Amino acid sequence: MATDRYVVLGLGNARSQWFTDLARWATSAVVPVDFMKCMSADEARARLASGRSFSALIGDGAAHGFDRDLIAEARAANCAVFAIEDPRVERDWVSLGCAAALPRHLDRSTLLAALADHSTPVIRADASSISPEAGTPKGWRGHLIVVTGRSGAGTSSVAMALAQGLASDPRNSGLVALADLALNADQSMYHDATERIPGLQELVEAHRVGRPTIDETRSLLFTVEGRGYDLLLGLRRHRDWTALRPRSLEAAIDGLRRCYRYLVCDVEPDLEGQDETGSIDVEERNAVSRLAVDAAAAVLAVGAPGMKGLRDLVGVILDVSDRTAGHQSILPVINRAPRSPRARAELSATLHDLIDRSPSPPVGVLNPLFLADRRGLEHAHRDVAVLPAALVSPLAPAVLSVIDEAAPAALEPSGPRVVVPGSVGALSDEIAAS
Known part of the structure; x- marks a missing residue:
């Protein structure tokens, strides 16, 4: 629906170019986004805990407090997380739980593509389909x-x-x-x-x-x-x-x-x-x-x-x-x-x-x-x-x-199992008739 909008939290420096551009695009309705600025990680946590639905959290890579715990809290609130890359900070944002890392010079098409791929607009009785296990490393464990x-x-x-x-x-x-x-x-x-x-x-x-x-x-x-x-x-x-x-x-x-x-x-x-x-x-x-x-x-x-x-x-x-x-x-x-x-x-x-x-x-x-x-x-x-x-x-x-x-x-699978054709058997005629 055209009336659906993305509700986005932004964590970063108010003077950052991407921060200013995103606020301007949202205000002028150039992008279907309701943008809410957060000046600190604590403010972002408070908004996530408010009970309101959010589509995404976009954090500056150099922002203080934008770390694994905040990302996990956002994901627990069914909120996709994106990181704005900063050349001064070298981190694997996807391994920390972010859906994607966005370029420092953010444009509208890149933003909308990321939101469309990893988050959903906020509508009535909306529930995000983000998997809480995404970003969890797989493989051998001792x-x-x-x-x-x-x-x-x-x-x-x-x-x-x-x-x-x-x-x-x-x-x-x-x-x-x-x-x-x-x-x-x-x-x-x-x-x-x-x-x-x-x-x-x-x-x-x-x-x-x-x-x-x-x-x-x-x-x-x-x-x-x-x-x-x-x-x-x-x-x-x-x-x-x-x-x-x-x-x-x-x-x-x-x-x-x-x-x-x-x-x-x-x-x-x-x-x-x-x-x-x-x-x-x-x-x-x-x-x-x-x-x-x-x-x-x-x-x-x-x-x-x-x-x-x-x-x-x-x-x-x-x-x-x-x-x-x-x-x-x-x-x-x-x-x-x-x-x-x-x-x-x-x-x-x-x-x-x-x-x-x-x-x-x-x-x-x-x-x-x-x-x-x-x-x-x-x-x-x-x-x-x-x-x-x-x-x-x-x-x-x-x-x-x-x-x-x-x-x-521990090795027994806890989820659904694939049924091999012919392994279940067949119902008898009496049971099928009943």
């Missing part, structure tokens, strides 16, 4: 393994031991990474990192405005020579989580999975979001744990023996199960466990009894893995030496078994 537990359970030690065990296989040489994704990051202390840069913040920042290559991503990690894995250092201070924007963080985790066959993540067990607490701030603070658990091929819940340790372990298992809805296997790990088979059997029975007594017993909880107390572990941490075999040996085979068992289910 397995992400989450290790989580309450403070004092030995979560960081278990994560290091698992990474060392996986890296001990020659087939995984250079393909195992340990990422410290905890808000209270301790891996830098355990690895005697005199410099805590680069780390998680630099990795997320690199994915905020682009898609680093595999070599660029791997350059942000440190190689732990004696143990065979690469280490991503965590946050330097707890409050630095405010710099981790959700979309950029998700892209950063995905970028690590493109580089490594096994990515072991040391995360905290706080998984509450806005639905549980009513606070978006809580959800963003816990975003790193939530994203890691969502992408995990296996989750290790670490706890200690004793009344307090088992109580904490059950709480972690229930929280993880609520987040995964039973779609991922949870392997309980009882650290510093007694060596007596009878004592271990009692711990296992007590753990499952406590889980079964919960209001909503989770599914997918495996039998616990016991790790005995080790002497000399503190010295190994201090010297960044090879961890004891008693700690390392049981972990990797158990985790690989969990991943292998889950692989067939």
Whole structure:
């Protein structure tokens, strides 16, 4: 219909030539566009969240705040995104989620062609057909393994031991990474990192405005020579989580999975979001744990023996199960466990009894893995030496078994399947007649 118009948001400098031209064309009705100027990324976000339908967001390539997160928010609002190229900024805008990159000297025909190809006019009960998955890189991804537990359970030690065990296989040489994704990051202390840069913040920042290559991503990690894995250092201070924007963080985790066959993540067990607490701030603070658990091929819940340790372990298992809805296997790990088979059997029975007594017993909880107390572990941490075999040996085979068992289910297609002619059979005459 001739009355249909494109509602376009513009983010850029008011003195930019394309900004001025587009406003003039819209005002004089030379193009069927309602143009709304935004002087900042926050203003663009406010308009996108207003509930009004928009056809497109056009952002200047040099505009502050025009990054992966803003692009993702616009796409979530069914709004196509275009970037005006700037010679001072070299970015792959399409990989960031933009529908297209437009030339700096924009003309009307180029603008209308882009709008016609990638967006729709705003009409009554209009819904854009933009796919939210466009711009998502395809291809191989490594397995992400989450290790989580309450403070004092030995979560960081278990994560290091698992990474060392996986890296001990020659087939995984250079393909195992340990990422410290905890808000209270301790891996830098355990690895005697005199410099805590680069780390998680630099990795997320690199994915905020682009898609680093595999070599660029791997350059942000440190190689732990004696143990065979690469280490991503965590946050330097707890409050630095405010710099981790959700979309950029998700892209950063995905970028690590493109580089490594096994990515072991040391995360905290706080998984509450806005639905549980009513606070978006809580959800963003816990975003790193939530994203890691969502992408995990296996989750290790670490706890200690004793009344307090088992109580904490059950709480972690229930929280993880609520987040995964039973779609991922949870392997309980009882650290510093007694060596007596009878004592271990009692711990296992007590753990499952406590889980079964919960209001909503989770599914997918495996039998616990016991790790005995080790002497000399503190010295190994201090010297960044090879961890004891008693700690390392049981972990990797158990985790690989969990991943292998889950692989067939993960490979099952979730969408419609092509039906081979003749494979369905035929209705009998009685059924067809009825």
